Amino acid sequence: MDSKILIKKVSYNNKDLKALFDKLDLELAGLYPEEAAFGGGVIFGLDIKRKPRNADKFSFIIAYISGKAVGCGCIKPLSKYGCELKRMFVEKSYRRKGLAEKILKRLESEARKRGYRKILLETGPRQPEAIALYEKFGFKERGIFGKYKLIDELADLSVFFEKEI
Secondary structure, three states, rough: OOOOOEEEOOOOEEEEEHHHOOOOOHHHHHHHHHHHHHOOHHOOOEEEEOOOHHHHHOOEEEEEEEOOEEEEEEEEEEOOEEEEEEEEEEEEHOOOOOOHHHHHHHHHHHHHHHHOOEEEEEEOOOHHHHHHHHHHHOOOEEEOOOOHHHHHHHHHOOOOEEOOO
16 A cells, blocks of 8 residues: 555545545445435435534545545534444545555544544445445444434345444
8 A cells, every 4th residue: 555645634525525425426326226325415414515514523534645535434423422434435446455444443533532432334235345344343233223214215225333432
């Protein structure tokens, strides 16, 4: 892996973040039917085209290699003691190089700094690499949570995890 890796906290309106979210949306559109695509999390308050409510409580992370944005992730507050991991993504040509692990470690560190004790997440069964990453880092499968309960289509298209930190 290139030694010029930079993991950087950014604002919700960062142009590199938007570009990475667009790439993630395109990839997810190829894996899941339209009703399962959350369009950047708009339904759940993560539409970066507008300032998210409580934007100062979010942590947006970008991984740069030699100045190029190649991966991202975010934590979104859920409660005083819990947050949700969202929008984890690494461009295909940069996968299997430990970059997702670095992003995840940084987001866990951000969560701890903010006083969270638990991280929850939703991913899909058609993303086995993501599931393997989360399990490797101690995330345990759990039942559906929060506003996801309002979407019937999630039954077979989502897998939910949590981790005590």
